[in-house]
Amino acid sequence: MLFDLHPKETPESLYGRDNDLKDILTHLRNRRWICLLGPRMVGKTSLVKAAQTKLNKSHINSIYINLWTVDSLRGLLDGILTALSESKGLFSKVKKELSHISALTIGPVGISVKEGAKPVSLSWQILSAIGKHAKKLVIILDEMQELSSVSAHIHKLLANVHSTFPDISFCFTGSQSGLIKALLSPVPDSPLYGRSPVAMNISPFDTETAREFLINGFREHRRKIGADEIEKVLERFGGIPGWLTLYGNCVVVSRMSHRNALQKCERETSKTTRQTLEHYLEGRNREQHLLAMRAIALRSSWSQIRQAIETNTGKQLNDARIKKIIDALSDTFIIQKQGSTYEVIDPVIRRFLLSGKMK
Numbered sequence: 001m002l003f004d005l006h007p008k009e010t011p012e013s014l015y016g017r018d019n020d021l022k023d024i025l026t027h028l029r030n031r032r033w034i035c036l037l038g039p040r041m042v043g044k045t046s047l048v049k050a051a052q053t054k055l056n057k058s059h060i061n062s063i064y065i066n067l068w069t070v071d072s073l074r075g076l077l078d079g080i081l082t083a084l085s086e087s088k089g090l091f092s093k094v095k096k097e098l099s100h101i102s103a104l105t106i107g108p109v110g111i112s113v114k115e116g117a118k119p120v121s122l123s124w125q126i127l128s129a130i131g132k133h134a135k136k137l138v139i140i141l142d143e144m145q146e147l148s149s150v151s152a153h154i155h156k157l158l159a160n161v162h163s164t165f166p167d168i169s170f171c172f173t174g175s176q177s178g179l180i181k182a183l184l185s186p187v188p189d190s191p192l193y194g195r196s197p198v199a200m201n202i203s204p205f206d207t208e209t210a211r212e213f214l215i216n217g218f219r220e221h222r223r224k225i226g227a228d229e230i231e232k233v234l235e236r237f238g239g240i241p242g243w244l245t246l247y248g249n250c251v252v253v254s255r256m257s258h259r260n261a262l263q264k265c266e267r268e269t270s271k272t273t274r275q276t277l278e279h280y281l282e283g284r285n286r287e288q289h290l291l292a293m294r295a296i297a298l299r300s301s302w303s304q305i306r307q308a309i310e311t312n313t314g315k316q317l318n319d320a321r322i323k324k325i326i327d328a329l330s331d332t333f334i335i336q337k338q339g340s341t342y343e344v345i346d347p348v349i350r351r352f353l354l355s356g357k358m359k
């Protein structure tokens with residue numbers, strides 16, 4: 001069902017992403033590492049989960065780890081262990097090898113880590129155990145940017161896997177944080193130099209695809225959506241599949257009127273947007289980044305962005321500082337450059353910024 005709110009898990013339930021899915025599978029079957037990049041709610045998790053289903057059908061093992069708000073190596077380690085114990089086939093293949101790792105306890109309900117274990121060396125031991133016994137394995141790390149604070153360890157771990165176990169491939173998703181940038185374009189002295197993953201940008205649906213998505217979603221429920229309603233939804237939510245799905249779900253599952261569905265979506269999307277922006281602002285100069293975002297919500301050139309920040313803060317900023325702010329916003333897929341101006345990609349984020357609700 002297209003309007004199911006969970007990430008889609010099968011190729012059949014994914015709309016309009018045949019080419020992306022084909023590319024992902026081709027790369028992974030050829031043991032290339034890949035990185036899916038894109039704004040929130042664009043369908044990254046759905047794509048990797050659908051790819052996982054396809055891989056499983058062709059007997060390629062895969063594990064999926066969601067790293068959202070995981071910012072430590074211990075968190076990554078726990079994610080690997082949970083995914084491993086959930087993947088019955090793979091677990092049974094590597095169970096014996098894992099039982100030789102002294103820092104692990106393997107019980108009837110899963111695997112646990114003994115007190116005092118070091119997450120980096122233990123992660124490496126586990127990956128080595130898997131690498132030796134799993135013929136081909138794809139490890140999906142969803143929301144990879146969350147591990148940015150432990151980048152250096154992650155780079156070493158990944159470089160070791162890359163050079164020791166060619167049958168393990170990684171599929172990352174996320175926004176272009178420092179960590180992902182460094183993975184995609186490693187500097188010469190990085191342990192990952194010459195081993196960068198293929199970057200794939202996942203874009204919102206274009207207007208026609210978004211329109212067809214709505215029509216098809218309604219058709220699945222033997223319902224029709226009026227042309228005016230479609231245009232209103234597209235104007236509000238653009239081509240972001242997650243928002244279109246939410247709207248459709250409100251109408252066909254929760255049986256709301258078009259008007260009520262729009263209102264409910266506005267509230268829900270505002271909540272998610274607040275979280276997204278708060279998460280983005282963590283550890284950043286809140287005032288400067290918010291001023292830049294608000295200026296860009298009105299479409300602004302470089303000099304208009306600078307002016308907005310300088311006028312409101314009473315401080316002069318050099319070019320490097322402005323560039324840093326614009327780069328961070330672009331890398332997180334909040335904004336994009338169109339000709340000589342910058343704009344906010346997601347109409348929901350744009351409206352939220354202009355509403356003044358974000359202080």
Ligand SMILES: Nc1ncnc2c1ncn2[C@@H]1O[C@H](COP(=O)(O)OP(=O)(O)OP(=O)(O)O)[C@@H](O)[C@H]1O
Pocket residue numbers: 002004005006007008013014015016017039040041042043044045046047241242243245246
């Ligand atoms: N191509 C698609 N076809 C059908 N539904 C989709 C598609 N892409 C996304 N969706 C729906 O949109 C919503 C968001 O999708 P998903 O969670 O995969 O996006 P995401 O990019 O991983 O989001 P986030 O940034 O929050 O992690 C889900 O309800 C999902 O079912």
Ligand SMILES: [Mg+2]
Pocket residue numbers: 044045046142
């Ligand atoms: Mg996701």
